[in-house]
Amino acid sequence: MSPTLNPPAVSSEILVNFPKDHVLQLTLNRPKSLNALTPQMVEDLRRVLNWFEDEPSLWVVIFTGSGRAFCAGADLKAWNRDEERGQPATAETILNNIHGFASISRRESKKPFIAAVNGHAFGGGTELALNCDLVVASKDANFGLPEVKRGVVAMQGGIPRLARIAGHQLASEMLLLGKPVTADDARNRFGFVNVVVPPTDVLPTALDLASQIIANSPDSVQSTKKGILLAYKHNNEETVRVHVNIPETVGYMYGDNIKEGLRAFSEKRNPVWQNPGTKTKL
Template identity: 35%
Template sequence: MTAPLIRHDVLEGGIAHITLSRPAARNALTLAMVSDLRATLAAVEADPAVRVVVLSGEGKAFCAGLDLKAVIMGDEAPQGAMANMALQELYAGLMLQVHRLRQPVIAAVQGAAVGAGMGLALAADVRVAGDTAQFLVGAVRLGLSAGECGISYHLPRLIGAGRAFDIMLTGRPVLADEAAAIGLASRVVADDALLDAALDTARMIAGNAPFSIKHTKQVMWANLEAPSLQAAIELENHVQVTGLLSADFAEACAAFAAKRPPVFRGE
């Protein structure tokens, strides 16, 4: 029986761990992997018990991007503009799905995060880097645009337009220490401690109320596009007042007064 290329485990505390499992190919994405990953993400989003998602790659790389040999250069390579656009939209749609996921996504990045792999890491809400991490826009060195898989949207929002232009136009690798210094990764740990570090962050997030987790992510992304401070504050006010009416807020207040940990039920 063929081993699954996407592994999915729901851990204690409301954490889903999704693993790209094609280590011999540095987890390069085939059409089957993208389809399986999108189905897995949909299942995770629909699971009310899951509060946080950790996304990792098996082996020495996070994801080497699109598998060019299997998808572009193989016997079933798309022919013509429409077929190629459909392929591009399938891969790029994965980034949109991660970005819009109800739960926060933490990418645990070791080794190469190239092209679509970099796009996948950027679509996550938090990136923890192993000390071998390398973020690389590959398309610009292949006669294509570096603006693919959401990279031209996410990267300047994370590190600023000037740095994003440098990285995207040169196609140079961004190593782990630089990634942390410019805000591309939240921190750097040894590769053998990477998954534990990502899970520690996930547990801290999952310890908060489901309303708090979901709406903090949504407000953050929405207000990155806010037309004004006033519009941003109005959204915050509406979300905050809704939270004040929740049973979990009442539980948090009772727990604070009793000096005990709160027990959140998502109500």
């Protein structure tokens, strides 16, 4: 880890690594429970991701899981205990959880998220992957939203994202039947997986994608990612009108990296990027 990075302390249920410059890797670490989320894991992820958002030297995050699963979703045994105690999930609880499942599934980050799905992803695990910008999946992974089989609903962002990506009928197939789909189907039919690879290639492939991202200007990447998110909310013209005025775009227009990129092109060399928002004072 770079001596300049000071991430918040977390429990053993989350592993925090920096596999290369500008890249954060977060590993869900409850392999015996298929990385089902506990309140402690959610708090760990919330704290680390809030720190990541504000750390200018980190440009990309990769999510993966320990053991044979990526994430089995919520801890249903704990959920059952809450129900038996008369503490059901409420609309207020869900809406107050502004970043969604695992503090990821509804988080609108300006930085790219990559899911390295090393094994099965069910429930919230699939919702988590659906909110990532790039998804690499093991060829033996399965994705499922089986909430209806357990009397619950995928309300942490999975329904609207899957419907937008896959369309009404395919989204209904996953959500109303509650049956899992293969990694190949998630890529070829449903459209939310980018690459399917052998199990041993999942993390290397995710790291390669991260390397390709950080080879680009971080200012341009962050403005572009925000533009993609805005396109979910607005028509074309309104997206452009909003996009040109957001902080990430203003920072790109007046920062050092746009100057460096154009200068490097003219000089026929590779650019040397600075952290986003860097602006040399005259």
